Amino acid sequence: MKDDLDETSGAELSADEEALLREMPTLGEVGQARRTFLGQTLAGSMGLFALMLMEKEQALAALAAEPGAVFAAAPALENPVRVALKVNGAAKTLEVDSRTVLLDALRERLEMTGTKKGCDQGQCGACTVLVDGRRVLSCLTLAATLEGREVTTVEGLARGEELHPLQAAFIKYDGFQCGYCTPGQLCSAVGMLEEAKRGDVSHVTEDVTAPFKQLSDDEIRERMSGNICRCGAYPGIVAAIREAHTGRESARTWRFVEEEELARVRKELEADETV
Amino acid sequence: MRPFKYTRASDAAVAAGAVAANPNAKFLAGGTNILDLMKEDVERPNELVDVNRLKLSEIKEARGGVSIGALAKNSDTANHPLIRRNYPLLTQAIVAGASGQLRNMATNGGNLMQRTRCQYFYDTAMPCNKREPGTGCGALEGLNRIHAIFGWSDKCVATYPGDMANALYALDAVVRVRGSNGKERTIPVNDFHRLPGDTPEKDNNLAHGELITAIELPKSNFAKNSYYLKVRDRASYAFALVAVAAALELDGGNVRQARVVLGGVAHKPWRSAEAEAALAGRPASEESFRRAAEAALAGAKPLAHNAYKVELGKRAVVRALMRAARLV
Amino acid sequence: MPRYIGKEMSRVDGVAKVTGRAKYAAEFRAPNLAYGFIVLGSVAKGTIKSIDTSEAERAPGVVRVFTHLNTPKLGPKANTEYAPPRNAREQDKSFRALQSDRIYFNAQPVALVVAESYEQARYAARLVKATYDAEKHTTDTEAVRESARSPSQGPPPKPRGNPEEALKTAAVKVEAEYRIAMEHHNPMEPHAAVAAWDGDRLTIFDKSQEVYSVRRHLATTFGVPEANVTVVSPYVGGAFGSSLRPNYYPALTAMAARELKRPVKVVYTRTQMFTGHGHRPYTIQKIALGAERSGKLTSMIHTAVHNTSTFEEFSDNTTGFTRQVYACPNLFAPTLIAPVDLPTPTWMRAPGAVSGMFALECAMDELAYKLNIDPLELRLINYAERDPESGRPFSSKALRECYRLGAEKFGWKERRMEPRSMRDGRLLVGWGTATGVWGAFQSPASAKITYRADGTAHVTSATSDIGPGTYTVMTMIAAEYLGNRPEQVKFELGDTNFPRAPAQGGSQTTSSVGSAVHGAALAVAARLLALANQDESSPLKGAAPADVEMLDGRLRLKRDPSKSVQIPEVMRRNNLAEVTETFESRPSEERRKYATMAHGAQFVEVKVDPDLGRVRVTRAIEVTACGKIINPKASHSQEIGGVVWGIGMALTEATEIDHRFGRIMNPNLQHYHVPVNADVHEIETIFVEEDDTVVNPLGVKGMGELGMVGIPAAIANAVFHATGRRVRELPITPDKLL
């Protein structure tokens, strides 16, 4: 990526474009041999796409409260619970309604919307985060229970400027389309790889009495089945995890039919109308 | 979700006392079942007593067998060397359930206590005797493809949906509970869950305020020949249509003793004494497994949409026994 | 040689999505935000007798409870809650919540509780108590099947030739009935809106596949000029058709925000989604095929009946493609609709086509077995060289090549015709195939490009990206024709401040919006040429816009690249820092002379556990002929998505209704089973590119739907091949194979 940056930085780029450029670390792939993106850089602290949307939000934020705006009579917090926890390394102290689940605390209180709500019932995995390093569902975790715990969300996966290898691999293998299940998939994958490293078995492990050895594709599929992707990006997700886990690249599963091949087939079809 | 008071219990006595003192209080363990049901307004406690910090998550050898803490997580239980080595059936049953995330949250006690997945139970606009005694059973003459074929009553045809308990029934586990008065008692797991009868609102025989502290597994001779089979509508992350926990103690080619428990077919894990009797002393062969399967399902009473469970149950029993005997 | 088009490119929005920075509708902040929670009704038909909100209103944090009693009348006519416009000119009367006491379907919204926090709103919603005067309802399409009628839209279907007569005299016949369960889209992102008014100006963040239609809907709803409404939808967490029409919640949200004079957010729960945006209708299909012994089709009669609602007409056009797939002189293929007391169905991925082709392609398989002809062979025998419906030639059609290449790759030759003849240990192996077909649609679309002297460009169009990779593909097209690098292009979408674009549906985005971006880039080049040629000494003197291209900051003659000008210099001479062009592309006249369609051949392998009825789709190959492929990486993902959806439809998905109550009983992801990771195995795509100069200047056809169309049939056919069981009712769950 460095080289690509140098190549284009000859032209004068606005701050936006520079951000964009860094936002698109994979563009170097166009027309080139496949390459590894592990360790690619991440655009500073604020990505371009976030910037674009920030503008829209800021326009809204500038809105003053309208005269006559209606508020509840007694909006005081019910059954308040104080919790001190860490989120992505930062200490937070929150006072929450006892009913608040971690997912809503993140999204509505801490304004960390990277963690997604897909069902709010434990049935999809979109809300997966790590608590003390273990993958759990934030929609079924009361915030009140988290005193002293350490929460890691998708926002906390990258190490400073570096994407987490799984993040990079998801981009490389197109392990998402709409991107909505992706934060949950990523946190789940991080936790899952830890579990595998520890030797945990799964439903498809042939012999659970023996030490667990190899994280096969079927093992990855089973262990990631708690994360639904309605776009169906599962094969890309499996390829990404496989590479992050083993460093092994996966073969492409698509191809163009070459001219010559097409010509041959057409000729054969003319001669013989069968398959 | 109704407003509720949240307290974090630091000792079992306080926890049990707090719940006993308030008929509308409940324990909070992993939260994976109760919070879901509270969001749906099916469970309506006004107080939750968080028991997660109680020291009840140990898994250790005890009385020749193993004792597993009620608050040990499902995933830690399944992967504990003592369990994997001595009770692989339990490991298989646990990892057949839910998802990796949920198993990291779910506790063993909470898992035993999990409520049915009957659609009518979940929908507060629908009649359901379990949720709202006296309103009728929506499923009896409604959609009952996933419901019971054994032991149901015209008050309720729901199934117990869990996997872990099916293995516990096969392994003759004992549930250790602590009453609010501090007294401990044990309940053989086979007597833990109830049939619906006229009181489907009662899932099990635990009294209000009683806290499960541990599940005890007696020494087992089934480690070599057991298998947990789960048939569901998709490959993973779905409840069982039918599940079978099968365990054999073999003596050469013969079955010394057997355990056959069906899941997804009744209001509790359905241990088949008939099948076990049909197996004892017989050769471990497909033929006797078939006879056992016939015996296991002989008393089944299917509903309008679940007759398939009878045939599926038979085949699942045969397959599970074949796997347990390592014949396939 | 293109630099970018046709080369694989990772998503430009990839980093935003993997870091959690991509913002979806519910994630926008607004000051003084209040939370709305919808209350659903509990009868299928009737009127609301009473609704008691007092307890809810007293609950802590509650700002207001809206019901039909205190909600202002919205829309052009009081009390019209239904009938969406059929075209852009017609009045918008689509369903609006809380407008009367009338109940049209079970789980219809009957109240909206707004509170200071989400927890408070959710709780108070449970305290709203309604009673109803229920009326007798019907939700079972089977029960009203006989009264099904043609949709009033469009001409009634006419038979081609004399199908009845031809069927009678056919040497070989297949007659069968197929059923498809009702299905729901279930995108992972629940529908949501955040609405804020500033006087009579509304800004709304919404989950939408077409921001302009939401804008129009809201403008008519609130009687404000369209220009006053801004709809923003930069990221959409999947939609699959569920956000093609304005659903009821944006108007509801905006209504509450206007009444309360503060921003309001409403997010559907998973359960609310099941009655909040339509569904793929329950469909019954009857097919009769007549053929000669040679396999030549002589008659096709294909009748589909599916549900619509009592208050709106929706036709899935289930049998539409039946008319265009095979050459057959005698055909009748009507789609009939029957109203029931359910929400109105809507388009769901590969709408109509996947349902219709499920039935047709299974029937073709049945016919192949009757004739003892290889199923693939049978399709070749009936290959349509021209569009059988209109008689027009295809603008391009490489389907025959798809069949052949797919067969080679899949190893079809090794297939033994006889069912239950292939095994893998205890498992039965089945191979099935089906044809995929979809229209190569194009709609008018606009895009705007601002090209700057430094070579960077800002490109906008109000299209959306629900997942296919629109951000990326438009960036590639712009860079290709502006001659700059993709990292110098910033493409934005999903905002009514941008030029109009059609809905992202029907696989028409790349052809429509791509053509607009392409056109806008050419317009920039033409403008630069005109500017350059103001200079007497321009080396491009006399050149027409079509003769030049932009590349790396130069404008040059295509046939003699040595003749060029430096763009920055031209701009500097004209005192311009940037050049802006807006272009509207429209489908060409030329297209009318042709049938424009995309095709594909789909092959799957299943392994069936004959004892337990478990089916696994172990292998799938998509061979796709849909014009030019711009970004094969994202296109492959689309095909993968199509297969996964096909697996869901074939094996796991069904919305279940208890007809006694007329209520959907599995409105959640524990009982409605979408495929999980473990359900999906190898999926390969082979692109057979077509040189199509007719469809549009880029030569692209759509593919998002195409990849799904044949899969359910291919799976059902493979299950038959594996087991000898012909399951004609989807989904094929384990109980159906015992």
Ligand SMILES: Cc1cc2nc3c(=O)[nH]c(=O)nc-3n(C[C@H](O)[C@H](O)[C@H](O)COP(=O)(O)OP(=O)(O)OC[C@H]3O[C@@H](n4cnc5c(N)ncnc54)[C@H](O)[C@@H]3O)c2cc1C
């Ligand atoms: C989407 C989904 C899919 C699932 N799939 C499966 C599956 O396939 N198979 C399966 O077996 N399970 C499945 N589960 C269920 C899951 O395993 C249970 O929800 C879980 O085991 C409950 O444990 P918990 O600790 O979270 O209990 P909680 O939700 O905390 O508590 C449940 C109930 O038990 C009571 N309780 C908890 N601990 C104790 C105790 N020590 N003593 C007395 N009472 C106690 C609580 O008061 C409460 O009433 C699934 C759950 C979800 C959400």
Ligand code: SF4
């Ligand atoms: S089966 Fe039991 S849980 Fe289900 S509706 Fe009937 S009473 Fe309720």
Ligand code: FES
């Ligand atoms: S949102 Fe938590 S599992 Fe779906």
Ligand code: FES
């Ligand atoms: S990427 Fe859209 S749901 Fe997974």
